[in-house]
Amino acid sequence: MLLTREVVDFIRRANWKERTEVRVSLDLGRTLTTVSPTNEGFQLGAQDIHFPERVRDRTIYQQVEGGWEPVSRYGTALYKLVPTAWGPPTFEIDGIKMLVSKQVSPLEDARTKVKLAKVAGVDVLDTCGGLGYFAIAALEQGARQIRSFEKSDEVRWLRTINPWSPPADPRLALIAGSVLDHLPQLPDRSFGAILHDPPRFGIAGELYSAELYRTFARLLAPRGHLFHYVGTPNLLTSARDVSNEISKRLTAAGFRQLRREGDSLVAQCR
Numbered sequence: 498m499l500l501t502r503e504v505v506d507f508i509r510r511a512n513w514k515e516r517t518e519v520r521v522s523l524d525l526g527r528t529l530t531t532v533s534p535t536n537e538g539f540q541l542g543a544q545d546i547h548f549p550e551r552v553r554d555r556t557i558y559q560q561v562e563g564g565w566e567p568v569s570r571y572g573t574a575l576y577k578l579v580p581t582a583w584g585p586p587t588f589e590i591d592g593i594k595m596l597v598s599k600q601v602s603p604l605e606d607a608r609t610k611v612k613l614a615k616v617a618g619v620d621v622l623d624t625c626g627g628l629g630y631f632a633i634a635a636l637e638q639g640a641r642q643i644r645s646f647e648k649s650d651e652v653r654w655l656r657t658i659n660p661w662s663p664p665a666d667p668r669l670a671l672i673a674g675s676v677l678d679h680l681p682q683l684p685d686r687s688f689g690a691i692l693h694d695p696p697r698f699g700i701a702g703e704l705y706s707a708e709l710y711r712t713f714a715r716l717l718a719p720r721g722h723l724f725h726y727v728g729t730p731n732l733l734t735s736a737r738d739v740s741n742e743i744s745k746r747l748t749a750a751g752f753r754q755l756r757r758e759g760d761s762l763v764a765q766c767r
Contacts, residue, residue: 498523498546498560499568499660501580505552508534524660525557526584555579557586559658568658576651578659585661588628588652595627595696604661608634611692613763614724616640619689622716624676625704627652629662631692632669640690643669646676677703686718694726698739705743710750717766723752725762 504521511519512534520529523541532539538547549558549565557578558565569577574591581587583602588595596603607630614621617639623631626647635643647653653673656662663669672679691713695704703709713723725747727740743762744755752764 499525499658500549500552500558500560500565501525502552502554502556503580505548508532508539508548512536522584525580525586527660568655570651570654572649572651576649576655578655585630586628586659588655590696593697593700596630603628604630604633607631608637610694610724610726610758610761611635611638613758613761614690614692614722616690616692619718619721620644620687622676622683622688622691624691624693625695626671627694628659629656629671631694632671633661633663635690635692636663636666636668640668644688645669645671646674646679647671648673648675677709680709680712680716683716685715688716689718689721691717691721691723693724697728705739705746707746707750710746710752714751714766719766721766723747723762723764723766725764726760727762728760 500523504523507521508519516534518531518533520531522528523530530541532541535545540546552558557568557580559568567577569575577589579587579589579594581598581603583598583605585602585604587598587603597606611631611634616635619641621635621640621643623635623643623645626632626645629645632643632645693713695701698705717723725743727743740757740762747755747762747764751767753767754765756763
């Protein structure tokens with residue numbers, strides 16, 4: 498069971514209006530459940546559930562034994578699941594948002610981006626799995642098999658709580674660890690598409706290296722597609738054009754037909 502400030506406020510308003518039943522989502526918009534508002538919280542069937550003592554904005558609370566706690570965890574940084582207006586949440590690392598959510602659902606954004614990689618009927622390498630939205634989109638669009646890597650224990654933990662992350666699927670293998678550690682063991686021409694959605698350049702520069710792009714070229718089947726999220730780093734702080742730098746590295750690595758698609762690059766293997 499998950500709560501947000503929006504749900505708590507809705508139930509409280511219903512109680513003030515003396516409504517006996519309301520339908521709310523207790524799983525971030527996936528389903529609706531009928532509850533009965535009370536002065537301290539709500540009743541769900543035979544359960545009398547109290548709200549958290551303090552409910553903050555931009556925070557998701559999970560029910561635990563004895564109460565509620567925010568869906569966040571400290572590792573090398575603070576990892577936090579963050580609600581959105583769309584249902585599927587985003588997440589933050591030390592307050593830095595990792596997925597778009599202001600103008601579009603992060604899941605819908607993933608669907609749009611994955612479509613550019615033409616994943617139908619091919620094996621897919623998902624380099625930075627995150628909450629699994631790219632994997633969901635690839636499964637929906639007919640990928641044959643997906644090998645997804647996520648090195649962060651904290652992000653993989655968030656996936657176990659997020660009801661929008663992908664459920665178990667025989668076509669999806671989620672591997673704990675950095676994709677960089679596993680690439681040397683992967684066979685040549687073993688993927689028809691690569692989805693590369695790394696953290697920003699300043700956080701993980703090794704995921705933008707010429708060596709990595711040469712490895713991608715080795716792994717892609719002829720005419721396979723690479724989708725590479727770039728974002729707009731340094732756009733406002735300097736004249737550096739990171740997207741152009743990446744394009745040059747990809748071309749040198751053996752990619753062709755490079756094109757910009759919004760905040761991303763799409764390329765084909767020769």
